[in-house]
Amino acid sequence: MKTRLVPFALFVALCLVSVAHAAPPQAGPRFLGPKPPEKVKRVVTLAPSLTETVLALGAGSSLVGVSRFDEFKEVAGLPRVGGFIDPSVEAVVVLKPDLLLVQPSPGNQRPVEKLAELGVPVLLLPLQTVADTLAALRAVGKVLGREKEANALVQGIESTRTRVREAARTRKPRRVLFVYGFEPLVVAGPGSFADELLRDAGAVNVAADAGSAYPVYSLERALTARPDVVVDAADVDVGKDKFMRLPGLSQARWVEVPSMALLQPGPSLGRGLEELFSLLYPSVKPDAGTVH
Amino acid sequence: MSFTLARALGLGGVFLILLFAAFLVAVRFGDQPISLSDALGDPSSSSAIIFWSVRLPRALLAALVGAGLAASGVTLQGVLRNPLADPFVLGVSGGAALGATLSLFLGFATVGEVAQVGVGGGMERLSAPALFAFLGAVAAMLFVLVVSRGHGGRAPYAVLLTGVVFNAFASAVITLVKTLSDPNRLGEILYWLAGTLGYERTGTLILSALIQAVAIGVMLALSGRLNLLTLGDEDAASLGVSVVWTRRLLLLAASASVADAVVLSGLIGFVGLIVPHLLRLAFGPDQRLLVPLSALGGAAFLLLADLLARLAIPLFGSEPPVGVVTALLGGPLFLALLYRSGRLSAG
Numbered sequence: 146m147k148t149r150l151v152p153f154a155l156f157v158a159l160c161l162v163s164v165a166h167a168a169p170p171q172a173g174p175r176f177l178g179p180k181p182p183e184k185v186k187r188v189v190t191l192a193p194s195l196t197e198t199v200l201a202l203g204a205g206s207s208l209v210g211v212s213r214f215d216e217f218k219e220v221a222g223l224p225r226v227g228g229f230i231d232p233s234v235e236a237v238v239v240l241k242p243d244l245l246l247v248q249p250s251p252g253n254q255r256p257v258e259k260l261a262e263l264g265v266p267v268l269l270l271p272l273q274t275v276a277d278t279l280a281a282l283r284a285v286g287k288v289l290g291r292e293k294e295a296n297a298l299v300q301g302i303e304s305t306r307t308r309v310r311e312a313a314r315t316r317k318p319r320r321v322l323f324v325y326g327f328e329p330l331v332v333a334g335p336g337s338f339a340d341e342l343l344r345d346a347g348a349v350n351v352a353a354d355a356g357s358a359y360p361v362y363s364l365e366r367a368l369t370a371r372p373d374v375v376v377d378a379a380d381v382d383v384g385k386d387k388f389m390r391l392p393g394l395s396q397a398r399w400v401e402v403p404s405m406a407l408l409q410p411g412p413s414l415g416r417g418l419e420e421l422f423s424l425l426y427p428s429v430k431p432d433a434g435t436v437h
Numbered sequence: 438m439s440f441t442l443a444r445a446l447g448l449g450g451v452f453l454i455l456l457f458a459a460f461l462v463a464v465r466f467g468d469q470p471i472s473l474s475d476a477l478g479d480p481s482s483s484s485a486i487i488f489w490s491v492r493l494p495r496a497l498l499a500a501l502v503g504a505g506l507a508a509s510g511v512t513l514q515g516v517l518r519n520p521l522a523d524p525f526v527l528g529v530s531g532g533a534a535l536g537a538t539l540s541l542f543l544g545f546a547t548v549g550e551v552a553q554v555g556v557g558g559g560m561e562r563l564s565a566p567a568l569f570a571f572l573g574a575v576a577a578m579l580f581v582l583v584v585s586r587g588h589g590g591r592a593p594y595a596v597l598l599t600g601v602v603f604n605a606f607a608s609a610v611i612t613l614v615k616t617l618s619d620p621n622r623l624g625e626i627l628y629w630l631a632g633t634l635g636y637e638r639t640g641t642l643i644l645s646a647l648i649q650a651v652a653i654g655v656m657l658a659l660s661g662r663l664n665l666l667t668l669g670d671e672d673a674a675s676l677g678v679s680v681v682w683t684r685r686l687l688l689l690a691a692s693a694s695v696a697d698a699v700v701l702s703g704l705i706g707f708v709g710l711i712v713p714h715l716l717r718l719a720f721g722p723d724q725r726l727l728v729p730l731s732a733l734g735g736a737a738f739l740l741l742a743d744l745l746a747r748l749a750i751p752l753f754g755s756e757p758p759v760g761v762v763t764a765l766l767g768g769p770l771f772l773a774l775l776y777r778s779g780r781l782s783a784g
Binding site: 213225227228229230231233234235236238239241250251252254255256258259262263264325326331357358359360361 | 467468469483486487490491492540541544545564565566616617618619620621624625628629633635636637638750754755756
C-alpha cells in the first residue's frame, strides 16, 4: 500500500510546488540574442501595442513587418509575420530585422528564442501594468535612438495621470465594473492596467476582489456589487442583452469605450485615461489639452 | 503474408525511401519560398538560415515524434489486446497535459521563473511547460503502472482502465483550470493542448533521438514475443515467454517514447492509432513487421502533416496545430480504407 502512494504523493507535490510559486517575478524589458546595431533600421513587431509605440516615437518608417492583428493604416502594406502566440519564424527571418519587439509569454517563447538563436536581436517587453508600459516606451525609445520622444511620451502620460487624479479627488467615487466579455463574464481585475487607470480616475473597481488580472467573474458577485457604471470594453455583444437587464445592473449607467486607447497598453494610455474619466464624469470638461 | 526476413527488409527499404522523400519535401517547402542554390551555397542568406536552422531541426523533430507515437501505438494495441489502444491511453498524455496546463496557467515561460536555479544559467531558459509536462507524464505513468500492478501482469485491461480513468480525471482538472484562466492564458493552453511542433535546441533533439532509439529498439526486440502474447497468456507462457516481464518492459518503453513525444509537441492524436491500423490492414498482424514499418510510416506521416500545416499559413494567416491536421487527414483516410477492406473481404 505504501509504495502505491508514492507516485500519487509525487504528483500532489508537483501541484503544490507550482501553487507555491504562483506569483512569478515580472522582469522588466530585457534583450535576447545578439545586440541590436547602433542604428536600428529594420524593426518587426509582434503586437499592435508595440507597433503603436514605434509609430508614436516617430520611427514608423523603420517598421518592416507586423503581426496579423495590426490595423493601423500606417502599416497596412507591411508583411504579416503571424500572431502573438504563433509567429512564423520563417517570415521573420526573411525580413532580416535588426530588432524584433515582443511581448513575452509562454506561448511564443520557443519561436522567439529560436529567432534569437538565429541572430535576430530581440527586445522582450512585458506589458501587464502601467509601469510596464512606461518602461517599454523608454526601452524602445532608447534602442531606436529616440529617447527624447520617449521621455516626452512618458511625461505626457504621467502628467495626464497627475491631472486626472487631481480632478478626481473632488468627485464622488464611482463604483465601476470594467467588462471585456459577457459570455463568460470577463472583467478587469487587480493587476490589469485598466484597474490602475480606474484608480487614477477616482473609481472603485468592484472586481478588485478577483484573483487575477483578467478573471472570469462571478455573475452573482457582479450583481451584488451594484456598480454605478458598467464600462463595456467587449469585442462582441454576445450575452450583453441578458446581462444588461439583470437587477443590480440594469440601473447602472452603461458606457462603451470610444477607442482602442483603453484596450492597448501603449503610448495612448494617457488618452485612454482621459476617455475613461469623461466616461465616468460626463458633465466635467477635461481642463487641459490631450496627450499625443 | 508470412514473415520472412527478405519481405521485412524489402518493405523496410521501401518505407525508408518513402520517409526520405517525405523528409526532402518537408525541408524544401514551407511558409516562405527559399532558393536551394542559396541554401546550399551561401550560408549567410536567409534561405540557408531557414533551410538549415529552421526546417531541418523541425523535420527531425516531426520524424522523431511520429516514429515514437506510431511505434508505441502498434505495441500498445498488442500489449493491451485492444485495437482502440493508442499512445495516450496510458495516462501519459493526461499527466503531461495537466503539467503543462498548470505551468501555462501560472504564467511560467521558463524554469528560471519558477526557481532561481542556475546550472550555468542553463535552467534559466529551459521551457517551463515542457519541464512540467515531463514531470506530469512521468508521475502519471508511474501512478498508472503502480496502481494497476496487482492485475497488470495477468489482465491487460487493468492498465487500460486505470489509464482511461486517469485521463478523464486529468481532463476534468484541465477544464477547471481553463475555466479559471485569463483569456490570454486560455489561448496559450488551447494552443499547447492542440499539439504543435515547435523549435527545439540541438541538445534536446539529440537526447530525444536517443530516448526514441532505445524505446523503439526495445519494442522491436520484444515484438516476436508480443506476437506470442496475442495467443493468450497461458499459451505464451507454455512457449517460454515471461508474460509479466515482457508486458512490463513493453509498457515502460511505450510510455517513455510517448512521454518524450508529448513533451516535445503537445498532444498530437491519431498518428498512434491510424498509422498502425493502416499498416495492419495492408500487411497483416505480425508485430515483427508492424513495429519497424509503423516507426518509419509514422515519421513520414507526421512530416507530411506538418508540411501541410506550414503550407496552410498563407491561407489562414496562422499555422493550424499539426494535431488538427493529423486528425483531419487521418480520419477520413482511415475510414475509407476500412470501408474498402471490409468490402473486399466480404466479396
